[in-house]
Amino acid sequence: MSQEKIEYEIGSGNVFQDLGFPNSEEELMKARLASFIYHIITDASIKKDKAVEILDISDKELNSLLKGRLADYSLDQLLSFLGKLGHDVEIVLHKRPENKPSTGLRITTTTE
Numbered sequence: 001m002s003q004e005k006i007e008y009e010i011g012s013g014n015v016f017q018d019l020g021f022p023n024s025e026e027e028l029m030k031a032r033l034a035s036f037i038y039h040i041i042t043d044a045s046i047k048k049d050k051a052v053e054i055l056d057i058s059d060k061e062l063n064s065l066l067k068g069r070l071a072d073y074s075l076d077q078l079l080s081f082l083g084k085l086g087h088d089v090e091i092v093l094h095k096r097p098e099n100k101p102s103t104g105l106r107i108t109t110t111t112e
Contacts, residue, residue, distance in 0.1 A: 014028045025105055028105070029107070032107050033075070033078040033079065035068075036087075037078065038066055040082075040087065041085070048062060055084055
């Protein structure tokens with residue numbers, strides 16, 4: 001068996017940044033929000049026609065959203081969808097110490 005070394009690179013934790021996307025933090029946030037939306041719809045077994053009605057979007061738009069095709073969606077729209085699905089969204093700002101690097105945007109959820 002060969003002991004060939006495999007080259008690899010450690011990622012930053014943001015695949016969009018690693019791939020050189022502009023606005024990589026926003027893209028990552030949109031992907032995370034879309035993931036929550038997907039799981040809310042599937043975990044609650046909401047049928048597509050009902051999800052279309054709740055979110056007030058077309059069937060085509062819902063399919064794009066659920067497949068992670070997010071170019072046509074803003075953060076605001078995705079946050080709005082979460083509200084329409086019965087979830088409150090809270091944005092909390094924390095002052096970061098000057099000597100600590102930015103952790104970027106974070107999403108946390110509660111089961112309350």
